[in-house]
Amino acid sequence: MSTGFDAQNPPFDRLAQQEVEELRAATDIGYFRPGETIVARGRPSDFLHVVIKGAVEARDAEALQGVLGPRDSFDSRALVHGAAGEDFVAAEETLCFLIPRATVLALIARNAAFAAFFYADVSRKLEAFSEARKAEGGMESVLRARVRDAMHGRAVFIDGAVTIEQAGQAMRDGNTNAAFVRDGERTGVVTGMNLAKAVVLQRLPLDTPVREVTHFDIVAVDEDDFLFEALLSMTRHGKRRLAVRSGGVFAGFLEDIDLLGRFAGNSQLIPGRIDRARDVEELAVAAREIQDQVERLHRQGMKVEVIAEITSDLNRRLFVRLFELVAPPSIREQGCLILMGSEGRGEQTVRTDQDNGLLLAGLVPEADLATFREAFSGALDGFGFPPCPGNVMVRNPLWSQPAEGMVRQLRAWVMERTPDAAMNIAIFLDGVALTGRTALLAETKAALFEMMRGEAVLLGRFAHLIESFATPSIGVLGTLMASVGVTDDAIDIKKAGIFPIVHGVRTMALEKGITETSTAERMAALVRAGSFDGEFGRDIISAHRVFMGYRLASQLDAVRRGSVEGESLLRPSRMTAVDRDILRDSLRVVRQFRDVIATRFRTAAF
Amino acid sequence: MIDAVKRLFWRASLADHGYLFLFDPPPAGEVVSLDCETTGLDTTTDEILAIAAVPVVDGRIQTSRRFEAFVKPDRAPTADSIKVHRLRARDLEAARPMRDVLPELLRFIGSRPLLGYYIDFDVRMLDRYAKELLQVHLPNRRIEVSSLYYDRKYGKAPPGTTIDLRFASMLEDLGIPQLEQHIAVNDAVMAAMAWLQLTDLVERGQRLKRERRRDATAAPLGA
Numbered sequence: 106m107s108t109g110f111d112a113q114n115p116p117f118d119r120l121a122q123q124e125v126e127e128l129r130a131a132t133d134i135g136y137f138r139p140g141e142t143i144v145a146r147g148r149p150s151d152f153l154h155v156v157i158k159g160a161v162e163a164r165d166a167e168a169l170q171g172v173l174g175p176r177d178s179f180d181s182r183a184l185v186h187g188a189a190g191e192d193f194v195a196a197e198e199t200l201c202f203l204i205p206r207a208t209v210l211a212l213i214a215r216n217a218a219f220a221a222f223f224y225a226d227v228s229r230k231l232e233a234f235s236e237a238r239k240a241e242g243g244m245e246s247v248l249r250a251r252v253r254d255a256m257h258g259r260a261v262f263i264d265g266a267v268t269i270e271q272a273g274q275a276m277r278d279g280n281t282n283a284a285f286v287r288d289g290e291r292t293g294v295v296t297g298m299n300l301a302k303a304v305v306l307q308r309l310p311l312d313t314p315v316r317e318v319t320h321f322d323i324v325a326v327d328e329d330d331f332l333f334e335a336l337l338s339m340t341r342h343g344k345r346r347l348a349v350r351s352g353g354v355f356a357g358f359l360e361d362i363d364l365l366g367r368f369a370g371n372s373q374l375i376p377g378r379i380d381r382a383r384d385v386e387e388l389a390v391a392a393r394e395i396q397d398q399v400e401r402l403h404r405q406g407m408k409v410e411v412i413a414e415i416t417s418d419l420n421r422r423l424f425v426r427l428f429e430l431v432a433p434p435s436i437r438e439q440g441c442l443i444l445m446g447s448e449g450r451g452e453q454t455v456r457t458d459q460d461n462g463l464l465l466a467g468l469v470p471e472a473d474l475a476t477f478r479e480a481f482s483g484a485l486d487g488f489g490f491p492p493c494p495g496n497v498m499v500r501n502p503l504w505s506q507p508a509e510g511m512v513r514q515l516r517a518w519v520m521e522r523t524p525d526a527a528m529n530i531a532i533f534l535d536g537v538a539l540t541g542r543t544a545l546l547a548e549t550k551a552a553l554f555e556m557m558r559g560e561a562v563l564l565g566r567f568a569h570l571i572e573s574f575a576t577p578s579i580g581v582l583g584t585l586m587a588s589v590g591v592t593d594d595a596i597d598i599k600k601a602g603i604f605p606i607v608h609g610v611r612t613m614a615l616e617k618g619i620t621e622t623s624t625a626e627r628m629a630a631l632v633r634a635g636s637f638d639g640e641f642g643r644d645i646i647s648a649h650r651v652f653m654g655y656r657l658a659s660q661l662d663a664v665r666r667g668s669v670e671g672e673s674l675l676r677p678s679r680m681t682a683v684d685r686d687i688l689r690d691s692l693r694v695v696r697q698f699r700d701v702i703a704t705r706f707r708t709a710a711f
Numbered sequence: 712m713i714d715a716v717k718r719l720f721w722r723a724s725l726a727d728h729g730y731l732f733l734f735d736p737p738p739a740g741e742v743v744s745l746d747c748e749t750t751g752l753d754t755t756t757d758e759i760l761a762i763a764a765v766p767v768v769d770g771r772i773q774t775s776r777r778f779e780a781f782v783k784p785d786r787a788p789t790a791d792s793i794k795v796h797r798l799r800a801r802d803l804e805a806a807r808p809m810r811d812v813l814p815e816l817l818r819f820i821g822s823r824p825l826l827g828y829y830i831d832f833d834v835r836m837l838d839r840y841a842k843e844l845l846q847v848h849l850p851n852r853r854i855e856v857s858s859l860y861y862d863r864k865y866g867k868a869p870p871g872t873t874i875d876l877r878f879a880s881m882l883e884d885l886g887i888p889q890l891e892q893h894i895a896v897n898d899a900v901m902a903a904m905a906w907l908q909l910t911d912l913v914e915r916g917q918r919l920k921r922e923r924r925r926d927a928t929a930a931p932l933g934a
Contacts, residue, residue, distance in 0.1 A: 109888060109890040109897070109900070130775060131775050132774060132775060133771050133772060133774055133775050134771070134772035134900065134903075134904065135770060135772070136770050136771075136904070136907035136908060136911065138911045138914075138915065157888060158887060158888055159886070175888070198886070198911060198912075200887070200904055200908075203771070205775075
């Protein structure tokens with residue numbers, strides 16, 4: 106028996122057959138005439154509605170937030186949390202399945218995967234669903250695997266005072282090529298290669314105490330950490346072997362070879378390639394690998410923040426190495442290489458524009474500077490980094506100049522009060538110092554914070570950039586028109602979602618003199634400072650993550666198509682009901698946030 | 712008028728007074744959507760194989776409170792009827808004789824109006840059994856979905872308009888998703904969906920658009 110209830114439609118596809126039958130048996134069908142309010146905002150609901158035919162508008166006061174169509178369901182908040190987030194009004198003659206609240210609650214209590222759909226928190230919902238999706242692709246094990254599942258060997262401990270000969274024997278007996286060395290309070294690691302180099306290359310006597318050749322800068326992970334965290338750590342530190350702790354004591358090692366079989370790609374090997382590159386050509390090979398790596402990790406279902414972190418780490422290494430290779434001594438002596446914009450925030454995923462600059466502590470020969478500017482930006486062009494459309498590049502003298510000049514420039518921008526000037530300030534504010542005289546950037550930023558302190562009008566101007574783009578609702582006419590092929594319902598995820606969040610948080614950070622650059626860290630600092638309550642902060646960051654995730658997917662798609670056109674466009678009509686639901690929640694969070702920023706900085710006054 | 716007289720006559724001649732409830736005033740706002748699957752279209756010889764009755768109360772199709780039964784036919788179903796409703800002999804193992812099913816069905820329906828697509832056929836089929844087994848007729852008011860549809864769609868149509876009252880065409884026109892047809896519950900649910908929408912159109916004074924573009928090909932009438 107079926108009354109047309111589609112059990113393949115998420116989230117019902119997470120129910121067992123018997124649970125589906127139970128649900129079907131309890132379900133009625135309701136008819137709603139156009140204009141009829143099905144669930145009122147702030148009210149509980151006795152049913153979970155699943156649209157059979159027709160269209161239902163989700164309205165927030167007067168604003169239309171979205172249009173739900175067949176297979177969409179509403180409203181989990183009214184059902185589980187007792188108060189609908191929006192008014193749900195039939196837009197056409199509409200039929201809905203009516204699943205009684207008690208039935209849904211019973212299934213939620215029994216079935217965790219089904220329950221995930223009803224989480225109030227966007228990010229938990231997203232995670233639960235993306236995990237379930239990955240599970241179908243068979244990649245779940247990689248994400249869930251922990252260090253203890255992949256580590257090998259028992260730990261061999263050697264006293265720091267024993268000779269390297271004894272150490273070598275102990276390692277051979279333990280059948281391992283790495284051992285922990287205890288030396289008083291410290292613990293270090295020595296490898297077979299360290300011993301061999303000591304004897305063969307440095308010609309140290311065999312009775313040299315092993316502590317002399319031991320590394321005491323251990324990079325360690327816990328055996329309960331996820332494997333991808335270990336991968337991240339290897340990538341960041343350029344290590345191919347990590348020490349593993351168990352209950353606070355060292356228990357063994359995790360080597361890159363233990364990960365190779367599990368993770369596609371080789372991000373832990375790329376740092377070595379970057380560091381070993383002897384010229385720009387060799388570096389270009391490593392640069393290509395970074396790009397490939399992103400795609401592999403994404404396919405494997407890696408979380409978007411982790412991908413962003415790995416990419417960011419690798420790119421930074423790449424820039425540092427390039428700087429070392431092409432900067433003349435005068436610039437290496439005086440300069441501070443900075444990354445700005447999304448690179449600075451560590452939020453780029455697929456290779457984005459070159460957003461970089463150079464601050465100088467003093468004057469350097471003009472010829473050196475000219476050579477460096479061209480060599481650095483030119484090499485990045487060659488690596489496939491698209492030039493920055495706003496020309497925020499070392500190549501542009503505006504962005505590679507003495508720190509004093511930059512402070513003057515910033516002051517001029519502050520006074521200029523144009524959107525372009527505000528954007529330049531924003532880009533600079535996201536800057537991080539990569540190498541060289543890193544204190545220069547901190548000093549320059551401190552000067553900027555000083556300029557803005559207490560300047561409500563200036564901050565308002567700066568905040569006003571958030572009004573550059575509207576945050577649309579899903580649907581309105583769009584989804585309907587798109588569904589009949591009349592128009593495109595594409596949403597520019599960068600303009601509608603990412604920019605308002607990034608810029609709003611950035612404005613708050615500027616006001617409070619917060620030096621962190623990533624949006625998540627800035628938000629954490631703002632929550633600590635009491636500017637936002639924790640829950641709101643989490644919602645904002647979750648929404649940001651949702652957008653980043655969608656953006657990454659569409660960017661990868663654009664890379665595959667070989668065209669950057671439309672790389673941040675999202676088409677709700679082509680998404681699944683659950684994805685649309687998550688997107689709708691996230692866009693609502695952005696609109697709330699925009700209101701907060703608008704009120705706080707009175708952006709409407711401009 | 713004639714109906715009223717018939718009702719009076721039936722009521723008076725009711726053999727089993729246990730079925731007097733059929734003549735109670737119907738509860739307001741309630742109807743029952745009814746559908747029977749049969750071995751064929753001849754109401755005098757064909758047999759009922761499955762019955763579904765779904766209450767519709769205040770705009771709600773109460774599928775959760777539906778009545779559903781398979782009926783054991785006296786003769787084995789023919790190959791032709793199996794093709795239509797796909798109930799095979801072995802599907803009917805759970806079936807019960809009509810003499811057990813019918814009293815339950817009548818109690819379920821009560822005095823509520825009966826709704827359906829070509830409902831006269833279903834009621835005539837049931838009446839044959841009812842007369843034979845219980846010496847009663849179903850006196851319930853009948854609501855024909857296709858007439859409502861005709862009224863909203865072709866009520867003021869110029870002469871010569873091609874009239875298409877097929878169940879599938881009507882559902883498509885109303886935008887109602889087509890469940891698998893010739894399953895009694897599905898047919899009853901779809902008829903109820905169509906009825907709710909058509910009733911609403913009547914209340915709001917709205918009519919269905921006729922497509923002019925379509926060629927006037929002769930569309931077959933009937934079930």
